[in-house]
Amino acid sequence: MNPYAITADPGASRQEKPADGTADLHLHTLFSDGTFTPEELAQRGAQLGFAAMALTDHDTVEGCERMSRACQSLGIECITGTELTAEFDGHEVHLLGYFLDAHQPKLLTEIKKFQTVRQERIREMVSRLNGLGIPLRAETVFELANCHSPGRPHVARALEQEGLCVSMDQAFERYLKKGRPAWVPKYKISALDAIALIHQANGLAVMAHPGLNHCDQAIPHLASDGLDGLECFHSRHNAAQSEHYLAMARRLNLAVTGGSDCHGFSKGKPLIGGVRLSAVYLQKLKEARRS
Ligand SMILES: [Zn+2]
Ligand SMILES: [Zn+2]
Numbered sequence: 001m002n003p004y005a006i007t008a009d010p011g012a013s014r015q016e017k018p019a020d021g022t023a024d025l026h027l028h029t030l031f032s033d034g035t036f037t038p039e040e041l042a043q044r045g046a047q048l049g050f051a052a053m054a055l056t057d058h059d060t061v062e063g064c065e066r067m068s069r070a071c072q073s074l075g076i077e078c079i080t081g082t083e084l085t086a087e088f089d090g091h092e093v094h095l096l097g098y099f100l101d102a103h104q105p106k107l108l109t110e111i112k113k114f115q116t117v118r119q120e121r122i123r124e125m126v127s128r129l130n131g132l133g134i135p136l137r138a139e140t141v142f143e144l145a146n147c148h149s150p151g152r153p154h155v156a157r158a159l160e161q162e163g164l165c166v167s168m169d170q171a172f173e174r175y176l177k178k179g180r181p182a183w184v185p186k187y188k189i190s191a192l193d194a195i196a197l198i199h200q201a202n203g204l205a206v207m208a209h210p211g212l213n214h215c216d217q218a219i220p221h222l223a224s225d226g227l228d229g230l231e232c233f234h235s236r237h238n239a240a241q242s243e244h245y246l247a248m249a250r251r252l253n254l255a256v257t258g259g260s261d262c263h264g265f266s267k268g269k270p271l272i273g274g275v276r277l278s279a280v281y282l283q284k285l286k287e288a289r290r291s
Contacts, residue, residue: 022276023052025079026096026208026231026259031063032083032149035264038063041272042070042078048273052282054079054098054259056208059114059149061102083208084114084197087188088218094208095191096231096257097198099289104201110189115148117187122150128182129155129175134164152176153266168267191218195226204228204289206257211241216248223252228288233258233277235270255288256281 028034029041036044038055045053053076055067064080071078080102084095100107119142126138136158144161145154156171165171175182189197198205206229210219219230232245233256249256258277263269 022050022278023054023077023282024050024259024262024272024275025052025054025081025098025257025277025282026056026083026234026261026275027053027272028057028083028261028263029055029063029067030264031060031147032057033151033153033263033266035266036262038067039070041262041264042067042074042076044272045071045076046074050076050272050276051279052077052079054081054096056081056083056096056259057149058083058085058151059111059118060147061100061107061111062148064100064102081203082111084194085186085188086191086194088191088215088222091213091215091218092186092188093191093210093213093215093218093222095194095198096206096208097201097203098206098257098285100198100201100203102201107197107201110197114187114189118149118151121184121186122155124184125152125155125176125182128184129159132175132181134159134175134182136162136164153263155182191222192225195222199226204255204285206231206255209234209236209261210245211237219248220252223254227254229255229257229285231257231259233275235260235262235274255285257285 029036029038055064057063061082068078079098080100081098086093086095122141123138126136129136141154141158144158156168156176159165159171160168195205205227208231230245230249232242232249258275260270260272260275262272
């Protein structure tokens with residue numbers, strides 16, 4: 001756990017603070033590769049004392065209505081979001097969209113395209129596995145994923161479930177990691193198109209976990225082309241990285257966000273509760289939306 005992120009509060013000391021008034025703005029459910037339902041996630045958020053939560057499933061907004069209803073019944077503010085995989089200058093970047101109009105036709109059309117590409121990628125990975133003599137069926141992966149945004153973790157889970165690998169780790173290590181025989185490159189839209197798409201749906205575009213993508217050079221370019229914020233606090237950012245991105249956000253006049261990137265009980269993935277964003281930052285994000 002990143003101890004500093006617990007106090008993701010401007011000007012706060014590094015000691016633990018009460019849980020009230022805090023937000024987690026980066027969360028996944030089983031509408032993409034998380035393991036919680038929106039209701040389970042909201043329940044956990046309530047137990048942990050979160051005041052606001054944003055659902056940011058990969059390439060979809062499908063879970064947001066259920067999440068919103070669940071949060072409402074628990075007195076938690078819910079922000080409609082998504083996480084888009086994009087590309088800038090050959091680097092993969094993830095863009096979070098917040099306060100989206102989940103019914104905006106262009107957004108829904110593009111999301112549908114991303115999902116089709118994801119499904120084709122699964123078929124291609126399975127076909128490569130079959131070529132290696134691994135008897136996995138694409139339908140098994142789709143049944144297990146049971147969502148429109150299937151990804152590599154679902155292939156890994158299916159390999160484990162079918163007894164074709166002893167663990168998901170082994171599935172990645174042997175077949176699915178970049179450079180391994182069943183790895184298939186992921187289609188990515190350009191970061192500028194992703195930002196434009198988010199804006200078209202009345203949303204704010206925030207770069208997710210910049211510390212994981214090694215793309216600092218992209219940030220000033222994207223900031224001048226409409227990027228609204230930077231996810232400074234993330235389960236995988238250490239204190240120095242959080243500081244670094246906070247300084248960058250200040251310099252480039254970007255909003256500051258943070259979230260756990262919780263994927264539920266997926267081995268090695270972060271859980272909700274490790275990152276708490278101060279209400280002050282959420283307030284500033286809302287002000288950015290108004291301006
Ligand atoms: Zn991401
Ligand atoms: Zn994520």
